[in-house]
Amino acid sequence: MATDPAVRTVTLTIDGRAVTVPPGTTVYQAARAAGIEIPIFCYHDRMPPLGACRMCLVKVDRMGKLQTSCTLPAADGMVVSTTDPEVVAGQEAILEFLLINHPLDCPICDKGGECPLQDQTFRWGPGRSRFVEAKRDFAKPVSLGPVLTLDRERCILCWRCVRFGEIIAGDDALKGFERGFTSEINTPFTLPVESKFIGNTIAICPVGALTSRTYRFRARPWDNEPVPSTCTHCGLGCAVWFDVRGGEIVRTRAREAPAVNDIWLCDLGFFGHDYVASGERLTAPLVRRDGRLTQASWEEALDLVASRLRAARDRAPGRVAFLGGRRLSNEDALVAARLFGEVIGTPHRDHRVDAPPGGASLEVAWGLRAPLEEIARGDVFLLVGCDVTEEYPILWLRMKAAVDRGAALLLLHARRLEVRRHARWERLVRADRLAAETGALADALERGAAGPPPGLEAAVAAIAAGRRVHVVVGRFALDGPGGSAVLAAAVRIAEHSGGVLHVARGKGNDIGAQRFGLLPGAGGWPAPEILRRAAAGDLDVLYVAGSDPATAVTDRSAWDAARRGVGFLVVHEAFLSATAEAADVVLPSLVLPEKDGTVTNLEGRTLPLRAAVRGPGAARGDREIFSLIAARLGALFTYGTGDELFEALRAATPGVEAGAILPVAPVPARLAGDVPAGAVAAGAGGGSAELILATIDHLFTQGATTGRCRGITALAGAPHCLIHPDDAARLGVEPGALVELATGHGAVVLQARVTDVTAPGQVLLPRGFDAVSAYALVRWPHAVVAVTVRPLVAAAAGGAP
Amino acid sequence: MSGPPARPLGAEARAEIARLVGLYEHRQSALLPALFVAQREHGYLSPEALAGVAEALDLPVSEVASVASFYRLFYLKPVGRHVIQVCTNLACMLNGCAAVVRRFGERLGVASGETTADGRFTLRTVECLAACEEAPAVLVDEDRWARVTPGDIDRLLERYP
Numbered sequence A: 001m002a003t004d005p006a007v008r009t010v011t012l013t014i015d016g017r018a019v020t021v022p023p024g025t026t027v028y029q030a031a032r033a034a035g036i037e038i039p040i041f042c043y044h045d046r047m048p049p050l051g052a053c054r055m056c057l058v059k060v061d062r063m064g065k066l067q068t069s070c071t072l073p074a075a076d077g078m079v080v081s082t083t084d085p086e087v088v089a090g091q092e093a094i095l096e097f098l099l100i101n102h103p104l105d106c107p108i109c110d111k112g113g114e115c116p117l118q119d120q121t122f123r124w125g126p127g128r129s130r131f132v133e134a135k136r137d138f139a140k141p142v143s144l145g146p147v148l149t150l151d152r153e154r155c156i157l158c159w160r161c162v163r164f165g166e167i168i169a170g171d172d173a174l175k176g177f178e179r180g181f182t183s184e185i186n187t188p189f190t191l192p193v194e195s196k197f198i199g200n201t202i203a204i205c206p207v208g209a210l211t212s213r214t215y216r217f218r219a220r221p222w223d224n225e226p227v228p229s230t231c232t233h234c235g236l237g238c239a240v241w242f243d244v245r246g247g248e249i250v251r252t253r254a255r256e257a258p259a260v261n262d263i264w265l266c267d268l269g270f271f272g273h274d275y276v277a278s279g280e281r282l283t284a285p286l287v288r289r290d291g292r293l294t295q296a297s298w299e300e301a302l303d304l305v306a307s308r309l310r311a312a313r314d315r316a317p318g319r320v321a322f323l324g325g326r327r328l329s330n331e332d333a334l335v336a337a338r339l340f341g342e343v344i345g346t347p348h349r350d351h352r353v354d355a356p357p358g359g360a361s362l363e364v365a366w367g368l369r370a371p372l373e374e375i376a377r378g379d380v381f382l383l384v385g386c387d388v389t390e391e392y393p394i395l396w397l398r399m400k401a402a403v404d405r406g407a408a409l410l411l412l413h414a415r416r417l418e419v420r421r422h423a424r425w426e427r428l429v430r431a432d433r434l435a436a437e438t439g440a441l442a443d444a445l446e447r448g449a450a451g452p453p454p455g456l457e458a459a460v461a462a463i464a465a466g467r468r469v470h471v472v473v474g475r476f477a478l479d480g481p482g483g484s485a486v487l488a489a490a491v492r493i494a495e496h497s498g499g500v501l502h503v504a505r506g507k508g509n510d511i512g513a514q515r516f517g518l519l520p521g522a523g524g525w526p527a528p529e530i531l532r533r534a535a536a537g538d539l540d541v542l543y544v545a546g547s548d549p550a551t552a553v554t555d556r557s558a559w560d561a562a563r564r565g566v567g568f569l570v571v572h573e574a575f576l577s578a579t580a581e582a583a584d585v586v587l588p589s590l591v592l593p594e595k596d597g598t599v600t601n602l603e604g605r606t607l608p609l610r611a612a613v614r615g616p617g618a619a620r621g622d623r624e625i626f627s628l629i630a631a632r633l634g635a636l637f638t639y640g641t642g643d644e645l646f647e648a649l650r651a652a653t654p655g656v657e658a659g660a661i662l663p664v665a666p667v668p669a670r671l672a673g674d675v676p677a678g679a680v681a682a683g684a685g686g687g688s689a690e691l692i693l694a695t696i697d698h699l700f701t702q703g704a705t706t707g708r709c710r711g712i713t714a715l716a717g718a719p720h721c722l723i724h725p726d727d728a729a730r731l732g733v734e735p736g737a738l739v740e741l742a743t744g745h746g747a748v749v750l751q752a753r754v755t756d757v758t759a760p761g762q763v764l765l766p767r768g769f770d771a772v773s774a775y776a777l778v779r780w781p782h783a784v785v786a787v788t789v790r791p792l793v794a795a796a797a798g799g800a801p
Numbered sequence B: 001m002s003g004p005p006a007r008p009l010g011a012e013a014r015a016e017i018a019r020l021v022g023l024y025e026h027r028q029s030a031l032l033p034a035l036f037v038a039q040r041e042h043g044y045l046s047p048e049a050l051a052g053v054a055e056a057l058d059l060p061v062s063e064v065a066s067v068a069s070f071y072r073l074f075y076l077k078p079v080g081r082h083v084i085q086v087c088t089n090l091a092c093m094l095n096g097c098a099a100v101v102r103r104f105g106e107r108l109g110v111a112s113g114e115t116t117a118d119g120r121f122t123l124r125t126v127e128c129l130a131a132c133e134e135a136p137a138v139l140v141d142e143d144r145w146a147r148v149t150p151g152d153i154d155r156l157l158e159r160y161p
């Protein structure tokens, strides 16, 4: 056989056909490449072979026994049969064996119709069983938390789910327990599974052992119409299928996209669609009459909005401002920018509704500065104030793959991350120390040989040795005390190491809003300034779309003052959000899964949206609403089809192509100042004034959308704060007890979780729980305040609901 | 699992586990001996003890619990002061272990898997104590008893107050 030493290949014969493959290819992969199907259960091409199920048997000349093709490397001259009678007998035997304890629940099993065990039994099975003994009997189904159901009788112990947790997600969520005949997959003590990726195990389980609690018994797969679209939760833009049945999204699945999410999703993506079909969607416009919001026709509402906009414009275009964009499509953003920029002529537009004044979030363009695929090839990841699994879950899967190949994960944050077990270096500091610590790290790197200060050695050594360093700065760092100092230090670290600096900031379609004109124009005000001017009476109309500032603005009082000070508030909303409740006109709008168009992910990549379902009642798409208003102001936007709109996007921003990355603006070399590093606003004083309060991001929350997704709401749990065991002991706070957090500005009551995830002297409060207004406790310009914690003695101690 | 366990491992156990970790190239290798340390201290492997071992070894709790569940010498539920394990595998079965199990049951008033009301003994049947040459074999705590007959049992029990 001719073998060129430069391009070495191996050639083998499978079912009489010569197949040439690179060395290291398994017989199974070689067969698949040649279009020859071999049945498998345990093998999964995103994980190394295991050889657990023995379904993939083949016969190889001169090898005594049948071989598992998934573990067998192809060799030159090998002669393989997948159809030999001995193979057929082997396959039948394996299937008969797998089925002896299988309950054959097919009629009531969610997997039915898309079940490899069912399909392979049909194609390769023996047709009858000799097994007459009693089958293995397990209590079933077992609930493993709000989204996962386990049926141990159906499990064929292929270990895919276990290995997913070990190899892909790194969360070790599911494991094998007991042994032999009593082996089972489970969590320790059948506790709720702790994972942000468990939906993937449901997807790769080759039987109905792992099923989704929210999809259970909702549909048969052949009844679903799959619609390809994009997840718009965290901003990474994972490719999804929305499975639609009866006009409702019943399930979200991963759609293969090698450059973005590969074949995975996080659980927010998997279980975050219920809100679309919520019965609380707004279906008709609302107009405030005699102080109350009452239903109105579109004509009436639009006429009113247009007349107020016209009056304001006639006074001065700058008396109108626009806030929002996160929940708009690229096309919506473009049309909004034209309406407010060209037709009304106001430069005051901003999507950065959750950015505090003077924070580093307002100084840089948001987004990643390298493709996810390049990040996966990194050898050092320094995460500064970025909780990767809570904020950008799929980004973690890329990093995990790199860490397994030897990349160093370095963590600097005011909370301990769940991925810390994979980290080479971890530094937990109070929020008010983050800037100083990042600065110290940059200093130590630049000093080089001088020897880093104690505690920083491992980080300095890893960064100094790194060849493909990625520095990721998150929202917590950018908007915390000394955010500009953190950013400046991160820029120095990236420069010194020749690495890439990522600004991990933005959710939904924030990057599209940033790109297509929802940023201040010349002389325009950034979002916090828009609010300040509104409060001061400098605005006649405040127009909000694709955002809920009442819960997103990080100082609740700033929003309240803006609302009081502005004459007329218009809101596009899908729900009667806190912002909508305070509005003068509420226009019912579609949500992103109901839209055709595009969004832009954190990489700057243009991704497709396809309307999976129709909106409720008279709700309309945002860009249609903007166009109708523009028409009333005398401007005709004539975008016919979606294609024309996409052409308009490409004309507005050269370089925009479907599926491709157009990088976001580089990080400026010089950065403006902000709140001095370490500054903490004085609190109410007294008792525990040495405690500070900071807000953090959680993946699972209870906001306007997530609060209307059953699985997500349950995963989020009750509103809570995190308090260090030392502080809890000092203050007499029992784990799970209700506490009152009070600052000089407000107080909230919630559950205390006692955990060393937070630093001593620091209480962490997850944002995104609408029932507890974290931002009522904070007053700009301070992101961190002194706080007192008072245990509510009579409350449900230990009662974690 | 976040936060410290409700009843953490004692300082002594943690020091011993730290010493064990130093003996091996990979920290996973210290898992079995560490589980014995925790079991000796807590009497059995409670969820807290497992969490403590996981923390001490920097391993996932799930992995620690999974390994502990695989081996019969780790107890995931409370046991009596003494644990009697009677082999019921082939060699012992052929040599009359059924009568031994029955006699233990009668004397102690418990079935296999149960603990006497006074907390003195837990009775278990197990597969293979690796003592086929002296079947029927019985393990009490860490003592192995060979060729046990029903008649031996009264005297045997007296040795374990």
Ligand code: SF4
Residues within 6 Å of the ligand: A154, A155, A156, A157, A158, A159, A160, A161, A162, A185, A204, A205, A206, A207, A209, A210
């Ligand atoms: S639960 Fe499913 S994926 Fe996990 S081992 Fe069983 S069959 Fe395999």
Ligand code: SF4
Residues within 6 Å of the ligand: A231, A232, A233, A234, A235, A236, A237, A238, A261, A265, A266, A267, A268, A269, A270, A392, A393, A394, A395
């Ligand atoms: S990682 Fe982000 S984009 Fe992907 S599924 Fe999760 S929330 Fe959606």
Ligand code: FES
Residues within 6 Å of the ligand: A039, A040, A041, A042, A043, A050, A051, A052, A053, A054, A055, A056, A057, A068, A069, A070, A071
């Ligand atoms: S697929 Fe080859 S052994 Fe399971």
